[in-house]
């Protein structure tokens with residue numbers, strides 16, 4: 001494999017709304033660069049990037065897929081990312097290691113919700129951004145509208161560099177207002193011919209050229225002075241200025257494409273390699289020294305101490321885990337020993353690959369700025385930093401989006417629990433936006449993710465890869481039991497006399513509520529040895545056991561005070577077990593008579609919706625027994641803060657998404673426990689009884 005210097009590398013993520021044509025664009029780029037000799041299609045499931053079975057079946061991208069090509073001597077690393085909202089974690093991790101984001105828009109729709117979400121990520125990671133208006137061969141293509149929508153959502157630095165002269169079914173030509181040429185595509189291989197701009201679009205081209213000059217001039221004081229002095233910029237000033245303006249996010253150039261017809265693609269590659277930043281042109285990333293916590297700037301120096309960041313883990317059949325990494329300093333080569341600074345373990349880079357979807361080639365030396373994959377590391381995961389022995393630093397981790405949806409899962413076959421758990425953990429290593437936890441009190445495994453499709457795919461992989469079939473069910477709610485009344489004297493006598501030694505334990509308990517949140521309290525108020533001291537802890541253990549398994553509906557009892565104030569014992573038959581049973585039964589009996597109630601978890605939610613969905617969102621929150629705490633505006637959005645029972649928030653993200661066409665977002669966090677309304681309490685108790693009977 002050829003070795004590239006950092007200035008000859010470009011790291012690009014293709015990002016955008018679902019179906020905008022990112023994968024098709026990557027496929028066209030591979031063909032144009034001669035990596036493939038035929039363009040794969042989404043319909044046939046033959047693209048290099050969408051090679052996973054789920055992607056082929058659903059005809060959408062699900063994984064961020066690294067591919068690479070060479071264009072005019074430069075190495076272009078592309079990460080094709082999914083547009084569907086459930087997989088935004090993949091976009092984040094891709095942009096984290098990319099210098100450049102290519103935002104793909106549809107020529108008919110322009111900016112959509114997904115475009116706005118990924119744009120937000122480019123702001124977070126400060127990527128240089130290029131906008132590609134794709135599908136210009138669509139009969140309703142409307143380039144100017146798409147650009148207007150980009151300007152209104154992404155700001156006035158969106159600047160046209162190319163415009164189509166014949167958008168629609170016959171689309172094959174664009175005017176490049178940077179070089180002031182007409183580019184015409186007639187070759188299926190993607191090559192274009194250059195000619196003079198035809199007279200009927202010349203004025204328009206001149207105007208846009210002038211706008212581009214001004215935009216570039218504005219991005220830099222020196223250029224602005226030169227512009228005022230000379231009324232223009234030299235070609236050299238324009239080109240150099242454009243390069244720095246891209247890094248500064250002062251200009252967002254707009255280019256044109258019809259990916260599936262391979263139109264515009266070659267000049268997008270030209271633009272990326274001529275103007276978009278190499279890793280050397282980007283600000284040096286900051287790492288943190290593991291001991292001193294001091295900030296360390298990482299120079300993109302191939303001779304420096306190696307620092308690698310693992311941004312993605314893919315588990316491949318017959319290969320094992322592939323860890324994708326970017327080198328931030330130094331170089332990486334097969335056979336090298338490194339330290340995983342995230343857990344202190346040493347690792348050997350056995351085999352390093354460059355990948356194009358599922359195709360892999362040995363990589364040789366991977367220099368600072370480049371991206372590659374390594375197989376079979378022992379204990380290295382996404383977000384880990386690997387370094388040489390002489391530099392202990394950590395790079396900042398990708399902050400993955402918090403989970404939005406929970407489902408409980410139950411294996412179909414008894415005895416599959418262990419296989420299920422190990423499969424889920426392997427899947428979790430691959431996908432940090434997916435979480436698994438076991439709820440010991442509720443005896444269930446709960447999986448969380450970004451949406452219904454996300455969890456459906458996890459469940460399918462569990463079956464395909466680990467042979468475990470599971471059902472998704474609504475997660476149980478961790479209700480609690482407590483009481484509102486009190487009982488002065490709950491008596492229970494446990495007595496058994498059947499041959500041999502008998503059993504005898506006898507208690508009188510006072511049971512009363514403790515203030516909410518203060519927990520359990522046990523008071524020993526025995527006087528005169530009515531219950532001998534050695535049996536008293538056993539009584540407390542009995543009470544605690546009853547509390548764990550619940551009394552009225554099988555949920556944990558909280559916030560009670562139990563006073564043992566009287567009892568009796570038998571000199572021969574009494575033992576700890578007898579008093580434990582007396583404590584347990586006495587508590588259950590007394591609890592039932594002290595106006596027991598159920599408590600439910602209440603969450604605070606923050607819901608952000610577009611203004612026009614405000615009414616619907618409020619109505620929906622009320623119908624979920626929510627209480628509005630306040631409202632605020634945030635840009636074009638309204639933010640509602642409310643309290644709502646967890647029970648009513650099941651699949652909330654799905655309905656919020658459909659209510660707002662995907663624009664609504666929400667966060668939730670546990671707030672407190674509150675009494676369950678009577679009619680709902682009755683239902684819960686009835687359900688618990690039914691479940692108990694089924695278990696018998």
Ligand SMILES: Nc1nc2c(ncn2[C@@H]2O[C@H](COP(=O)(O)OP(=O)(O)OP(=O)(O)O)[C@@H](O)[C@H]2O)c(=O)[nH]1
Nearest residue numbers: 018019020021022023024060061083135258259260
């Ligand atoms: N006419 C036309 N169709 C296109 C073009 N680009 C993509 N398509 C079609 O649009 C659909 C979506 O294309 P993809 O390449 O899968 O889009 P994507 O952005 O990768 O989609 P996700 O990864 O699911 O977000 C497919 O049916 C493509 O064939 C184009 O330039 N012109």
Ligand SMILES: [Mg+2]
Nearest residue numbers: 022023060061
């Ligand atoms: Mg795709």
